[in-house]
Amino acid sequence: MPKNADSSVKEITPRSQDFSRWYLDIVRRAELADYSPVKGCMVIRPYGYAIWELLQQALDSRIKATGHVNAYFPLFIPNSLLMKEAEHVEGFAPQVAYVTHGGGEELEEKLVVRPTSEAIIGTMYANWVQSWRDLPILINQWANVVRWEKKTYPFLRTTEFLWQEGHTAHETEDEAEEETLKILDLYADVCEAELAMPVVKGRKSDSEKFAGALRTYSIEALMGDGRALQAGTSHNLGQNFAKAFEITFQGRDKSVQYVWGTSWGVTTRLVGGMIMVHGDDSGLVLPPNVAPYQVVIVPIGRENWRETVLPKAKAVQDQLRAAGIRVTLDERDERPGWKFAEWELRGVPLRLEIGPKDIEKQAVLVARRDTREKQSFAMDGLVPRLRQLLADVQQGLLERARRFRDDHTHRTSSYDEFKQIMEGRPGFVIAPWCGQADCEARIKAETQATIRNMPLGGRAPSGSCVRCDAPATVEAWFAKAY
Numbered sequence: 001m002p003k004n005a006d007s008s009v010k011e012i013t014p015r016s017q018d019f020s021r022w023y024l025d026i027v028r029r030a031e032l033a034d035y036s037p038v039k040g041c042m043v044i045r046p047y048g049y050a051i052w053e054l055l056q057q058a059l060d061s062r063i064k065a066t067g068h069v070n071a072y073f074p075l076f077i078p079n080s081l082l083m084k085e086a087e088h089v090e091g092f093a094p095q096v097a098y099v100t101h102g103g104g105e106e107l108e109e110k111l112v113v114r115p116t117s118e119a120i121i122g123t124m125y126a127n128w129v130q131s132w133r134d135l136p137i138l139i140n141q142w143a144n145v146v147r148w149e150k151k152t153y154p155f156l157r158t159t160e161f162l163w164q165e166g167h168t169a170h171e172t173e174d175e176a177e178e179e180t181l182k183i184l185d186l187y188a189d190v191c192e193a194e195l196a197m198p199v200v201k202g203r204k205s206d207s208e209k210f211a212g213a214l215r216t217y218s219i220e221a222l223m224g225d226g227r228a229l230q231a232g233t234s235h236n237l238g239q240n241f242a243k244a245f246e247i248t249f250q251g252r253d254k255s256v257q258y259v260w261g262t263s264w265g266v267t268t269r270l271v272g273g274m275i276m277v278h279g280d281d282s283g284l285v286l287p288p289n290v291a292p293y294q295v296v297i298v299p300i301g302r303e304n305w306r307e308t309v310l311p312k313a314k315a316v317q318d319q320l321r322a323a324g325i326r327v328t329l330d331e332r333d334e335r336p337g338w339k340f341a342e343w344e345l346r347g348v349p350l351r352l353e354i355g356p357k358d359i360e361k362q363a364v365l366v367a368r369r370d371t372r373e374k375q376s377f378a379m380d381g382l383v384p385r386l387r388q389l390l391a392d393v394q395q396g397l398l399e400r401a402r403r404f405r406d407d408h409t410h411r412t413s414s415y416d417e418f419k420q421i422m423e424g425r426p427g428f429v430i431a432p433w434c435g436q437a438d439c440e441a442r443i444k445a446e447t448q449a450t451i452r453n454m455p456l457g458g459r460a461p462s463g464s465c466v467r468c469d470a471p472a473t474v475e476a477w478f479a480k481a482y
């Protein structure tokens with residue numbers, strides 16, 4: 001791939017000037033990801049991967065705490081298996097990559113590079129399940145998947161991406177629905193508690209549901225430019241895949257029944273969402289829970305700072321590290337101002353400045369990345385105060401993002417107003433909808449807005465649909481989306 005013009009980008013495009021350019025500049029300059037020689041595939045660089053790992057740990061521990069276990073299934077799926085569930089095939093066909101040759105020979109049956117694993121996992125479950133005693137199966141997989149994309153965007157949409165995919169099988173429909181919603185709550189909790197990214201939980205319209213699912217639920221977040229991002233999905237598969245893959249069991253009444261399935265996933269896209277929710281014109285702003293470094297120590301001083309300041313800075317680093325705070329010490333031979341800008345770009349939540357005067361006073365200067373507030377902390381009792389401050393930053397970011405989301409959420413039943421909002425400063429629009437797919441398609445064609453989801457426990461609408469004269473059946477959240 002030719003060297004992209006922005007590989008040497010020094011400045012970050014202002015967010016208000018060009019949001020998309022701003023995002024790409026941050027991804028490159030903060031060394032989160034890079035373009036690769038493979039079209040549509042990105043390289044996740046160590047700093048970006050460290051964020052993903054922290055998020056992955058937060059997800060994995062919650063997935064296990066709710067009774068799930070991890071396993072691993074093959075990357076390749078025989079084409080005939082994918083073909084078994086009709087809607088599933090139709091939904092994924094345009095995005096599927098095939099392997100046709102191996103070991104120098106043409107394969108008898110071409111292999112699909114997994115776009116998702118229902119087909120291969122369903123095939124295995126059919127062998128593993130005999131009786132109701134074998135249920136439920138609660139398995140999660142951490143993996144990469146490939147969906148051929150025409151237009152890609154780092155983290156948000158790439159041909160190959162990383163994710164987790166949960167696949168469960170249950171005895172009853174109620175259990176499957178309970179599982180689907182339990183995971184939706186789990187995803188919302190991770191987004192809000194770890195990424196400080198508020199989300200709206202709800203059900204997808206039929207046109208937006210997963211290929212082959214009975215019902216799809218999603219969490220939707222609002223990005224800094226007023227566009228929505230689908231941040232995770234959880235599907236109640238009903239018995240569709242069980243019927244296609246013959247996943248049957250002998251029930252408590254000895255009758256042979258099909259299992260009820262679910263599947264659910266979140267991806268590296270969450271990293272992109274987090275950037276777009278919190279970042280500013282100076283670069284990334286990382287929530288402490290997913291920050292590879294929660295604290296950076298910058299020694300300040302004249303020429304001899306290595307003798308006068310560095311030993312104390314190292315002692316503070318050791319102290320914080322021992323306390324489990326992720327910390328780095330920048331002892332490069334650069335001006336402090338240059339270092340400040342670098343770490344602001346990388347979004348480190350707290351910066352500790354230590355100079356000769358601070359050492360005299362037995363104190364450090366602490367600067368917050370999110371509010372840019374500075375305060376002096378005594379060395380004595382530093383760890384608990386920093387812990388509290390990190391918690392404050394985490395909470396402050398969530399509240400700020402919530403305010404932004406609420407300020408950009410409008411309720412209307414007027415189609416003129418709906419269109420005006422979508423043309424101007426967009427965001428979520430909550431509006432009554434008739435539930436008809438053709439009406440939904442017209443709204444999309446006319447405004448570019450799609451139904452993000454229909455919140456659980458949302459208000460029952462009165463009157464007619466925002467666009468047509470049919471009675472409204474549901475209240476939907478619309479937005480322009482990534």
Ligand SMILES: [Zn+2]
Nearest residue numbers: 434439465468
């Ligand atoms: Zn309508």
